[in-house]
Amino acid sequence: MSRVFFRRELENVATFWQIYRRDGVALGFTTHDRNLRFDGLLHRSAPGLLPSAIRRTADLADDGADISGAISHDTISDEDLADGRFDQAKVVIGAVDWENLERIVLYVGAIDSVTRETGRFTTRLRSAKAMLDVDPVPRSSPSCRAVFCDTACTLSAARFTTERQVVSTNLDRYSVAIEGIVAADYRFGTLRWIDGPLAGLTAMIRATSSGELVLDRSIDPQIRTGCRVVLREGCDHRLSTCAGRFGNAANFQGEPFLPGNDLLAQYPTSR
Template structure:
């Protein structure tokens, strides 16, 4: 819209912000005292949760913003923050005229560090400029740098993804067993929950022991047999596995035969 905000001394303007979590949940909030609906999202009144000052510059360093508020809104629970449901979520902040719903976006970024203090939370917001700080030049490594079934790997994710139900849970070992799968194929893989208290969360498989998948994230006590999940097989990122199991050595993103730094420090030995 072409609306110019704060052009007059008195305007009915409120702040709005939108959080798009990685599990597909979108939450909208506004500093107004009533809920507002626009862009297909219901922005709930949350006067206690306010974004702080937003700094935007033309320099290459990242713009800064912060969001603070009490853990009182049903959509932002302490348990969700602790489980990482908001980690890496996309955030948009702007201003809206609460009478005409004319609006403008002032900031776009993602959630970085989330901390909790005295019944409240504080989230550091990272702007899109943060991507400029990443080093685009890959470093050499003996293992493949590409994500399994991701860019560079070229393998089809659908080919190595399946849905299964939990047949057993071991809370003490933080392990689950799924019916109808080959557990050995899921070493270093991942599971995304479709049911239960951890619905939408993704966990990594750190090891396989027998039929059990050992996970990197603590299981909720409410995880019981029968719950469904989407399982992605894993890869140990070695050239041998890439060639023998996937026949994908042509797309291997690593240097397994490059001499290491220790070659310069080796002593000659008599043959």
């Protein structure tokens, strides 16, 4: 819209936030004293949320911002923050006229980190310009640089993804037993919960032990037998695995036979 905000002494302006989590949940908040609906989203009144000053620069430096508030709103719980449901979520911040709903977007970024302390939280945001700090030039490595089943790997994700049910869990070891699988195939893969209190969250499978999958995060005690999960197999990024197990050596994104830096440190010997 063409509305110019703050050109008059008295304005009907409130701040709004839109949060789009990676698990598909979209949340809206506003500093107004009543809920507002626009952009297909109900923006709940949350006057306890406090935005920092929003800085927009013309150079290539990241335009950071912060949001802080009390963990009291029913859509932002301490458990969700601890489980990482808001990690890397997209955030849109703007100003809205609470009478006619004219609005302007002031900031678009993603949640970089969340800090929790005594019933309050503070989120650090990073702008889209932060991607300019990423070096696009790949570095040589003996292991494959591609993410399993991405465009560089070229393997089909559907081929290595399956839906299964939980047989048992071990809360102390962060491990879970799944029916009808070869556990070793899923080492370095992912597990996404479909049912239960962790629904929508994804955990990395960092190891296997006694036929169980060892996850990188704790398991909720309410997870029961029969809970559904989506599993994706993993890859250790070695050429022997790529060629022998997947038959995909032609797309291996590494240099396994390139001499490393340790060659320069070797003492010369006769051969």
